Amino acid sequence: xxxxxxxxxxxxxxxxxxxxxxxxxxxxxxxxxxxxAHVAVxxxxxxxxxxxxxxxxxxxxxxxxxxxxxxxxxxxxxGIAASGGFIETNPGGKPFVTQILAQEGHLVGVYxxxxxxxEEAEWFSPGRETPVFPLRTPDGEVPCALAICADSDRPDLFxxxxxxxxxxxLHSSAPGLYTRCSTPGDWQAGFDWYTGHVAERLPVYxxxxxxxxxxxxxxGATVDEDFPGGTFAFGPTGECLARxxxxxxxxxxxxxxxxxxxxxxxGRTS
Numbered sequence: 001x002x003x004x005x006x007x008x009x010x011x012x013x014x015x016x017x018x019x020x021x022x023x024x025x026x027x028x029x030x031x032x033x034x035x036x037a038h039v040a041v042x043x044x045x046x047x048x049x050x051x052x053x054x055x056x057x058x059x060x061x062x063x064x065x066x067x068x069x070x071x072x073x074x075x076x077x078x079g080i081a082a083s084g085g086f087i088e089t090n091p092g093g094k095p096f097v098t099q100i101l102a103q104e105g106h107l108v109g110v111y112x113x114x115x116x117x118x119e120e121a122e123w124f125s126p127g128r129e130t131p132v133f134p135l136r137t138p139d140g141e142v143p144c145a146l147a148i149c150a151d152s153d154r155p156d157l158f159x160x161x162x163x164x165x166x167x168x169x170l171h172s173s174a175p176g177l178y179t180r181c182s183t184p185g186d187w188q189a190g191f192d193w194y195t196g197h198v199a200e201r202l203p204v205y206x207x208x209x210x211x212x213x214x215x216x217x218x219x220g221a222t223v224d225e226d227f228p229g230g231t232f233a234f235g236p237t238g239e240c241l242a243r244x245x246x247x248x249x250x251x252x253x254x255x256x257x258x259x260x261x262x263x264x265x266x267g268r269t270s
Contacts, residue, residue, distance in 0.1 A: 002139040004168060004212075007032030007040040007080075008252040010231040010244050012220030013174070015049035016056035018067045022047060025071070028251055029078040035253045038137050039081040043218040044113075044149045044174035045097060047071060048086040050218065050225070053095050053123055060087045060095050063110065068100070076105040081135055083146060083170050087124075088112070094125040099146045099172050101133055109133030111146035115154045130160040135168075142167055142258060147213075149173040152201045155208070162209035167258055169211055171202070174218040177226045190228030191247040198230060199240075207238030212256050219247050 009028045013021050025042055032040040044050065047067065048059040061067050071084050081103035088098035097113035097120075112127025134141040145161035147169050161169055175194050181187045198215060206213045212235060219229030229247035233254040234240055242254040 002137060002142060002258040003255055004137055004142050004258060005037045005253065005255045006214050006233065007035060007037035008214055008216040008231045008233070009040060009042045010217055010219050010229045010250050010252065011043065011046065012222070012249060013043060013046040013049050013218050015051035015222050016059045017049055018047060021049065022067065022070055025084065026074050029074055029080055029082055031251055033078045033080040037080060037253060039083065039135060041170045041172060041214060041216040042082065042084045043216050044085045044099070044172040045087060046172070046218065047084045049222065050174040050176065053087055060089055062089045072102040072105060072107060075102045083172065085148065085172050090125050094123060096127055097124050097148055099148050101135070101144065101146060103136060108135065109146060113148040113151060114157055115150045117150045130157055130164070132161060132164040132166045144168045144170055147171040149175060152198065155205055158205040158209050158211065162211055167212060168256065169213045171213055171215045173215060174227055177228055181221065181226045187228065187247045190226065191230060194228045194230035198232060203234045203238040203240065206234040206236055210236045212236060214254065219249060
């Protein structure tokens with residue numbers, strides 16, 4: 001029996017604000033470690049902000065940039081693994097939407113968003129690989145995969161993760177809203193939209209592939225775009241194990257009990 005305690009950060013991430021986003025990430029990592037989490041998961045492009053790379057050129061960074069080294073070093077300072085997202089330089093073309101996994105001062109894994117939707121295609125290049133990475137816990141290693149936002153529309157990606165032995169998918173999102181939110185009702189409508197979108201997809205993949213899938217999502221108003229939140233954990237029978245209660249910033253802590261591998265296709269979807 002392996003326990004993996006995950007902290008899912010539903011947080012505001014300002015566009016192009018590496019310094020501010022890293023400072024707030026460090027605060028959440030400290031809180032997550034105090035709560036006993038093994039890994040903290042941060043939203044898609046939570047470090048760089050979700051932004052147009054032409055408008056925010058300094059948001060685009062290499063894997064060995066000082067900002068990324070600072071993020072990786074935080075895993076030593078706070079004694080917790082972490083997954084963070086940013087816009088990565090691509091020498092061969094448009095930049096990648098990248099999510100990294102770091103532990104004990106080292107990069108454990110790098111994943112580049114496979115499913116770049118039409119409205120993002122002008123800004124970003126898709127990745128092609130579906131890697132699985134070992135995450136160490138006191139009870140042993142847990143094979144984990146990373147997924148990003150619109151990857152939730154691609155069941156084949158989750159099947160590929162499962163074929164390679166993944167037990168847990170750390171999913172990070174930043175689903176932008178098309179209109180600005182001016183009332184609590186506007187924010188609630190955005191939250192309800194993304195909650196419904198996820199509920200139609202990820203619990204199905206969790207059940208079909210026998211996976212735990214956990215989701216951390218951007219929320220709040222940035223300089224030119226609003227994000228609705230929506231943070232969840234789904235078990236391998238498709239049940240919702242935990243979810244953020246609303247669109248407010250929060251750190252959701254959930255312990256996953258990884259016994260024998262679940263047989264895909266059994267159970268129910270909640």
